[in-house]
Amino acid sequence: MVRPLLNPKLNSFVRYYSTGHKGRFGHEFFRFEIDKHGYLKYANNSNYRRDSIIHKQLRLSPTLVNEFKRIIKDSEILAEDYSRWPQRDENGRIQLEITMDGQNTSFETVRISSLADTVNTQDPEGLRVLYYLVQDFKCLIHSIISLHFKIKPIA
Amino acid sequence: MSQENDKTDVPKSMSIAGSAQQDEQHKDMDIEASPPLPVKGHSEDSTDPLPKSIENAERSIEGWVIIVTGVHEEAREEDLYDFFSDYGKARGLHMNLDRQTGYVKGYALMEFEEYDEAKDAVVNGSGKKLLGKPVDVDFAFIQGDDFSRSSYDDDRRDNRRRDRQRRRSPSGDRYRPGTDSYVPDYSYRSSERSRELSPERGF
Numbered sequence: 001m002v003r004p005l006l007n008p009k010l011n012s013f014v015r016y017y018s019t020g021h022k023g024r025f026g027h028e029f030f031r032f033e034i035d036k037h038g039y040l041k042y043a044n045n046s047n048y049r050r051d052s053i054i055h056k057q058l059r060l061s062p063t064l065v066n067e068f069k070r071i072i073k074d075s076e077i078l079a080e081d082y083s084r085w086p087q088r089d090e091n092g093r094i095q096l097e098i099t100m101d102g103q104n105t106s107f108e109t110v111r112i113s114s115l116a117d118t119v120n121t122q123d124p125e126g127l128r129v130l131y132y133l134v135q136d137f138k139c140l141i142h143s144i145i146s147l148h149f150k151i152k153p154i155a
Numbered sequence: 156m157s158q159e160n161d162k163t164d165v166p167k168s169m170s171i172a173g174s175a176q177q178d179e180q181h182k183d184m185d186i187e188a189s190p191p192l193p194v195k196g197h198s199e200d201s202t203d204p205l206p207k208s209i210e211n212a213e214r215s216i217e218g219w220v221i222i223v224t225g226v227h228e229e230a231r232e233e234d235l236y237d238f239f240s241d242y243g244k245a246r247g248l249h250m251n252l253d254r255q256t257g258y259v260k261g262y263a264l265m266e267f268e269e270y271d272e273a274k275d276a277v278v279n280g281s282g283k284k285l286l287g288k289p290v291d292v293d294f295a296f297i298q299g300d301d302f303s304r305s306s307y308d309d310d311r312r313d314n315r316r317r318d319r320q321r322r323r324s325p326s327g328d329r330y331r332p333g334t335d336s337y338v339p340d341y342s343y344r345s346s347e348r349s350r351e352l353s354p355e356r357g358f
Contacts, residue, residue, distance in 0.1 A: 062206070067261075152217060
C-alpha cells in the first residue's frame, strides 16, 4: 500500500525517514535525504539524556551519489512488491522514497529492528531486502557524517 | 612491480615468456586502457565515467575525504592503507561491510590531511587495481552553495527549534553524549566556510 509522501520533491533522489513512537525520549526519529545534485540533509532527534536534534547538511560528490545508486540497484529493492508489507504499527514506521533512472518509488511500512520482525509477515524475503538496505544506508551515512563532522579523539 | 603502471594506455609487453607466475600476473593485468578523466558534463542516465570533483572539493573537519568505489569484496583495511600509501598518510578509513554477506560492501572512505595527498590519490589511484579489481577514486564532498533549499514543513519547524537551542546553549551543537568530541556545527554556514577553505585560497 503506497501512501504519497508529503510534498514529493522533483530534485529528490533518495529520502529515508524512520520514526518510533513519541515516548519518554521525545519524538525520536532518524531521517536523511539526498537530492540529485548531491545535497545531503541528515537529522537525528532524540531527547535521551536531554539531547536535542542534530541537523547536518553536506554536499556529496557525484561519485559518492553514484555509489548510493549502486547500493540501491544491487539491493533490488525496486523489484519488490511492497503492497503486502505491513503498515505502520505502534513501534513506528519508515518511509522510503527513491527516484532514479526515471522511476519513482515510495512506500511506508513498519520499522524493522531485526530479522525476527520479518518472520511472521506476508513477505519475509522482501522485508529482509529492505532491512539490509536500511542497514547499508545507515552504515554509509554514519561514515559520511562522522568523517566530515566529527573530531577524532586524541589518541 | 609491473602492476603499478596499470593506468598507462600502452599494454604491458611481457618480454619474459611463460613461467606460471608470469602467466598469473598477465591474466590479472588489464590490457585495456583505463578511462581517462572525463572533462565533459555528465547527464543523469549516461554511462560515461563521472567527472572528478577536484576543483570544487570540500574539506572536512580535519582533512580531505576521498571515496573509493569498486573495492574488492575480500579487501582488508591494510590493503587499502597499502594501496594509498604512495600518495600520503591516510588518517582515517571507513570500509563498511555488507551486513548480509559479511564481505566488504564495495566502497571505502579515506581521509588525508593535505589536499595534495587526496588529489594525488584521486588522479593517480583511479583505475588502479586492488586485488585484481580496478577502483575508482574521487573526492567525497564538494562545495555547496545552496543549502537553504526549501523542504518539508517539519524541516522548517525543526530549524526554528534548533535556532532557539543554539542561542540558549553556550557550547553550541554537540555531537552525542558519551563521546569525547565537541563538534562545531559546520552545516550552519557551510557555503561560507567552504569558500574560506577552498584550494584556490591556498588552503
